[in-house]
Amino acid sequence: MTASTASTTHEQFLEDNRSLARSFYHDMLLYRSFEERVQFAYTQGKFSGFCHLHIGQEAVCVGVQAVLRATDYVISGYRSHTQAIAKGIPPEEVLAEMFGKTTGCCRGKGGSMHMFSSARRFFGGHGIVGGQAPLATGIAFKINYRHEDDIVVCYLGDAAMNQGQVMEAMNMAVIWNLPLLFVIENNRYGMGTDIKRTTSIERLCDRAAGFGMLAAQMDGMDVISTYQQTQAIAAQVREQKKPFLLEALTYRYRGHSVSDPGNYRTKKELEQYRRQDPIANLAAKLVSAGIMSAQEQQDLAATIKQQLQAAEQQADSAAGLPVAAIYEDIYTTKLGS
Amino acid sequence: MITIREALRQAMTEEMRRDPDVFLMGEEVAEYDGAYKVSKGMLAEFGAQRVIDAPISEVGFTGLGAGAAMAGLRPIIEMMTWNFGIQAFDQILNSAAKVRYMSGGQFSFPLVLRGPNGIAHMLGATHSQHVEPFLTHVPGLIVIAIATPYDAKGLLKSAIRCDDVVIFLESEIMYGQKGEVPDGEYLIPIGKGEVKRQGEDVTIVAWGKMLPLSLKAAEQLQGISAEVIDPLTLQPLDEELIFASVRKTHRLIVVEEAPGFAAVGAQIAARVQEACFDDLDAPVTRVSGEFVPIPYAEHLEAAALPSVDKVVRAVQEVVA
Numbered sequence: 268m269t270a271s272t273a274s275t276t277h278e279q280f281l282e283d284n285r286s287l288a289r290s291f292y293h294d295m296l297l298y299r300s301f302e303e304r305v306q307f308a309y310t311q312g313k314f315s316g317f318c319h320l321h322i323g324q325e326a327v328c329v330g331v332q333a334v335l336r337a338t339d340y341v342i343s344g345y346r347s348h349t350q351a352i353a354k355g356i357p358p359e360e361v362l363a364e365m366f367g368k369t370t371g372c373c374r375g376k377g378g379s380m381h382m383f384s385s386a387r388r389f390f391g392g393h394g395i396v397g398g399q400a401p402l403a404t405g406i407a408f409k410i411n412y413r414h415e416d417d418i419v420v421c422y423l424g425d426a427a428m429n430q431g432q433v434m435e436a437m438n439m440a441v442i443w444n445l446p447l448l449f450v451i452e453n454n455r456y457g458m459g460t461d462i463k464r465t466t467s468i469e470r471l472c473d474r475a476a477g478f479g480m481l482a483a484q485m486d487g488m489d490v491i492s493t494y495q496q497t498q499a500i501a502a503q504v505r506e507q508k509k510p511f512l513l514e515a516l517t518y519r520y521r522g523h524s525v526s527d528p529g530n531y532r533t534k535k536e537l538e539q540y541r542r543q544d545p546i547a548n549l550a551a552k553l554v555s556a557g558i559m560s561a562q563e564q565q566d567l568a569a570t571i572k573q574q575l576q577a578a579e580q581q582a583d584s585a586a587g588l589p590v591a592a593i594y595e596d597i598y599t600t601k602l603g604s
Numbered sequence: 605m606i607t608i609r610e611a612l613r614q615a616m617t618e619e620m621r622r623d624p625d626v627f628l629m630g631e632e633v634a635e636y637d638g639a640y641k642v643s644k645g646m647l648a649e650f651g652a653q654r655v656i657d658a659p660i661s662e663v664g665f666t667g668l669g670a671g672a673a674m675a676g677l678r679p680i681i682e683m684m685t686w687n688f689g690i691q692a693f694d695q696i697l698n699s700a701a702k703v704r705y706m707s708g709g710q711f712s713f714p715l716v717l718r719g720p721n722g723i724a725h726m727l728g729a730t731h732s733q734h735v736e737p738f739l740t741h742v743p744g745l746i747v748i749a750i751a752t753p754y755d756a757k758g759l760l761k762s763a764i765r766c767d768d769v770v771i772f773l774e775s776e777i778m779y780g781q782k783g784e785v786p787d788g789e790y791l792i793p794i795g796k797g798e799v800k801r802q803g804e805d806v807t808i809v810a811w812g813k814m815l816p817l818s819l820k821a822a823e824q825l826q827g828i829s830a831e832v833i834d835p836l837t838l839q840p841l842d843e844e845l846i847f848a849s850v851r852k853t854h855r856l857i858v859v860e861e862a863p864g865f866a867a868v869g870a871q872i873a874a875r876v877q878e879a880c881f882d883d884l885d886a887p888v889t890r891v892s893g894e895f896v897p898i899p900y901a902e903h904l905e906a907a908a909l910p911s912v913d914k915v916v917r918a919v920q921e922v923v924a
Contacts, residue, residue, distance in 0.1 A: 340675075373708040376708045381707070383710055385710035386710075391706075398694060401668055401695055402667050402695075404668045406672070408677075409672045412653065412677060432667060435665075439664055596704055598768045600767060600768065
């Protein structure tokens with residue numbers, strides 16, 4: 268697809284999907300504002316531990332989530348605050364979880380890397396690179412076992428493509444026809460290491476060929492093409508009950524975690540990606556298409572800011588679990604004498 | 605009289621008839637009838653949707669089991685041997701054992717991970733390892749070791765009905781061991797040990813393959829009455845049963861096939877000296893495997909492991 272046909276397609280898309288385009292903008296802005304607030308709270312010392320931000324990668328989460336049903340499953344790695352929100356966990360519960368409070372989505376027992384919601388089918392939040400992939404096959408196995416028609420989206424980072432258990436999961440997904448969409452968020456760096464230095468191929472979705480699995484690459488900095496491409500692929504995964512490996516080319520503006528200044532990247536590279544910023548680009552398109560004025564966008568930003576301020580105040584004032592709760596949630600049954 | 609192999613099969617079969625959410629997955633479990641024939645005939649009864657041959661991807665299919673459990677099924681995952689199960693430790697430790705906790709109790713993991721554990725015979729070091737010292741160390745896991753057909757069936761059925769992760773330890777060379785099993789259905793509660801032999805002078809705690817070995821040693825003891833306890837569940841441990849016996853006999857020997865360093869026997873010894881210090885007439889003694897990789901040659905392998913003679917000598921020293 269050339270640039271000109273892509274932009275024609277986008278104009279047509281905006282014309283046909285005015286409210287969806289507004290929701291894309293709202294969601295991406297919410298996620299970026301959320302992560303910026305998280306970073307600020309971290310630097311203020313409101314919480315500690317590891318904290319990985321999604322800033323720059325919003326289009327992937329928004330574009331993919333928009334094609335899913337509420338009953339579909341999402342499972343991810345440790346960079347998943349915004350994916351948790353996208354799957355329906357209220358921002359205040361995600362923030363409170365980071366603050367270690369009882370109002371957090373895991374009552375303060377998971378933290379930044381381990382967000383879960385059983386009811387909303389957000390199955391984590393996993394702290395070991397690639398550990399979510401075999402779990403995703405199990406969820407998809409259950410869908411087939413019970414003859415359901417949901418799908419599982421399993422987000423993976425680029426560096427997870429060198430993790431053995433991810434390869435095992437992909438093989439099992441193919442041999443058992445699992446309705447499982449692997450989405451690689453390729454932000455080009457596994458922590459501080461350029462994937463070119465660690466990975467035998469540059470086009471990560473080419474790994475799929477070794478498993479006889481269908482695959483595609485997409486522009487993960489563009490929410491509309493992410494949405495369009497994922498929509499077609501997710502429908503195929505659902506109908507054909509076959510896994511798919513979808514690689515989203517994206518970029519994180521911040522370091523690997525909030526404590527990483529990202530010195531391994533050039534300013535020029537960062538600037539280049541900022542010019543592709545998913546939010547700024549959609550903002551301009553919404554203005555020129557007459558869908559959302561600059562003033563409306565400013566008003567939305569102010570509303571989101573207020574909403575997140577309130578969320579943070581709630582999280583600040585919430586209590587932590589009593590210490591006795593460290594012994595809860597280990598086993599379901601009381602055992603022994 | 606049935607074998608342990610048949611007892612395990614009966615347990616799985618009965619539970620799969622009872623609950624359609626239970627399925628069996630592992631290497632060679634279906635068309636090959638199981639590497640040790642534990643699942644013989646189960647494919648024919650339940651079909652390929654519920655008795656599933658897995659690729660040699662232990663961390664992968666263990667993670668699949670954990671994910672399926674998280675989503676509401678009740679998987680039985682067979683490790684061809686727990687030596688291969690070591691590949692799966694990431695999924696066992698980081699997913700199966702921790703997600704319930706990390707999610708604040710939102711998920712449960714009705715997952716059974718079962719297979720032979722410990723030393724068989726002349727398989728060399730990579731195929732001769734014990735996982736209970738590692739896995740009893742992990743909060744979130746239940747660890748069971750069986751040594752009789754009766755215990756195998758009753759505890760495996762309980763394990764399959766349990767909503768937590770159960771590590772179920774068997775032994776290659778005990779699958780053919782025979783014993784009585786009642787006709788009707790029965791369950792053995794998880795977390796309860798059993799006095800396998802009543803005695804007065806010394807308590808021997810042993811599980812798995814060390815149970816028949818210790819019972820044999822107890823028979824050989826001249827003029828010493830040994831009580832033999834099988835904890836059956838190693839995590840959580842039935843401490844009260846052991847304490848009560850020690851308060852009666854005043855002496856304790858733990859027989860463990862694994863190397864003793866930081867192993868289950870070390871924990872039992874520590875707990876008994878904490879709880880029964882004044883009751884003890886002798887230091888708690890452990891008969892353990894040597895701290896060596898298990899050698900291949902038959903005489904070397906035997907030298908590295910507990911034996912009836914070693915247990916008899918240990919008892920004589922403790923009682924003297």
